Amino acid sequence: MKFVDEAKIFVESGPGGNGCISFRREKYVPRGGPDGGNGGDGGSVYLIGSKDLQTLYDLKIRPHYRAGRGKHGKGKKMNGRTGTDVTIPVPLGIIVLHEDEPLGEILKHGERLILARGGKGGRGNACFVSPTNQAPRHAEQGMSGEQMTLKIVLKLISNIGIVGLPNAGKSTLLKAMTNARPRIDSYPFTTLTPNLGVLRDNISNVVIADMPGIIEGAHEGKGIGMQFLRHIERTKLLVLLIDISSPKPRDQYTTLLNEFKRYKRALLEKPRIVVFNKIDLIDEVPHFKLREKMFYISALKGTGIDQLVKHLKNENQAKAG
Numbered sequence: 456m457k458f459v460d461e462a463k464i465f466v467e468s469g470p471g472g473n474g475c476i477s478f479r480r481e482k483y484v485p486r487g488g489p490d491g492g493n494g495g496d497g498g499s500v501y502l503i504g505s506k507d508l509q510t511l512y513d514l515k516i517r518p519h520y521r522a523g524r525g526k527h528g529k530g531k532k533m534n535g536r537t538g539t540d541v542t543i544p545v546p547l548g549i550i551v552l553h554e555d556e557p558l559g560e561i562l563k564h565g566e567r568l569i570l571a572r573g574g575k576g577g578r579g580n581a582c583f584v585s586p587t588n589q590a591p592r593h594a595e596q597g598m599s600g601e602q603m604t605l606k607i608v609l610k611l612i613s614n615i616g617i618v619g620l621p622n623a624g625k626s627t628l629l630k631a632m633t634n635a636r637p638r639i640d641s642y643p644f645t646t647l648t649p650n651l652g653v654l655r656d657n658i659s660n661v662v663i664a665d666m667p668g669i670i671e672g673a674h675e676g677k678g679i680g681m682q683f684l685r686h687i688e689r690t691k692l693l694v695l696l697i698d699i700s701s702p703k704p705r706d707q708y709t710t711l712l713n714e715f716k717r718y719k720r721a722l723l724e725k726p727r728i729v730v731f732n733k734i735d736l737i738d739e740v741p742h743f744k745l746r747e748k749m750f751y752i753s754a755l756k757g758t759g760i761d762q763l764v765k766h767l768k769n770e771n772q773a774k775a776g
């Protein structure tokens with residue numbers, strides 16, 4: 456399924472049904488009282504969070520949603536039926552924007568958010584009986600529904616984000632640690648949209664995101680990595696993956712931190728570790744002096760993966776608890 460992280464949708468709630476003007480007519484009852492029923496409320500449009508969805512693809516291909524209109528009231532005090540609601544399932548971690556203003560977000564499975572409220576049904580004339588007016592000849596019109604164009608933006612909720620330069624081995628690492636089977640290749644920018652994998656644990660699942668590669672100048676739109684950085688804004692931990700067999704591994708580290716800083720300073724405050732990959736390609740492993748906790752692995756050969764996984768699970772639990 457295609458990964459889509461932004462969609463524009465058009466929602467319309469149903470208008471309320473009109474109230475009815477009617478008088479009772481029965482044999483042997485010469486002057487029946489007013490008996491016009493109320494119109495039904497119009498249907499509303501909602502979003503509902505679903506843990507089974509990962510993308511906004513469905514919204515992209517089907518952008519229009521219209522709830523049902525409320526039925527008009529009838530005689531014999533019959534109220535009109537309520538219009539049918541429309542409930543749109545969305546992945547967790549979406550934000551709804553209306554004219555660029557946030558309207559709400561959905562983070563949990565089953566969480567609902569109303570987008571357009573159905574118009575109220577009008578009251579029938581039976582409602583307007585009063586001591587001074589025994590035979591009211593008016594009823595209310597139903598209220599109209601609401602129409603809106605909304606933007607839905609997905610910020611994946613992953614616990615851990617793997618970031619690094621193109622070809623560092625991010626997808627290979629995701630594959631080594633989780634059930635995910637991302638595309639892996641020897642050219643840069645193999646990964647065009649984030650891949651998610653799940654690290655199973657007795658206590659909770661750790662969701663790991665493998666991001667497209669980040670290059671120098673990414674914050675000003677070079678390459679593709681930066682447009683996905685918003686997805687790691689919510690992660691608890693960043694894994695900076697560095698190709699130790701590259702000519703200047705340390706420069707990769709500096710580039711990444713620089714790009715984070717330029718994109719959004721807050722990214723620098725996120726807890727992070729540094730993982731040096733591809734140790735199978737070098738004879739002697741240089742040891743770097745960095746502030747972060749460091750790991751030396753070969754994602755391809757599986758060296759050092761167990762230790763890394765253990766650390767990630769521990770960190771995830773510590774942060775959750």
Ligand SMILES: Nc1nc2c(ncn2[C@@H]2O[C@H](COP(=O)(O)OP(=O)(O)OP(=O)(O)O)[C@@H](O)[C@H]2O)c(=O)[nH]1
Pocket residue numbers: 619620621622623624625626627628638639640641642643644645646647666667668669732733734735736752753754755756
């Ligand atoms: N020798 C060796 N090669 C590796 C290792 N990890 C990854 N590779 C290779 O490096 C290349 C790039 O791997 P990917 O996992 O696609 O790298 P990536 O960081 O996801 O790349 P992009 O998605 O393009 O940013 C592939 O040819 C991998 O087989 C490793 O530990 N050792």
Ligand SMILES: [Mg+2]
Pocket residue numbers: 625626627638639645646665666667
């Ligand atoms: Mg990749």
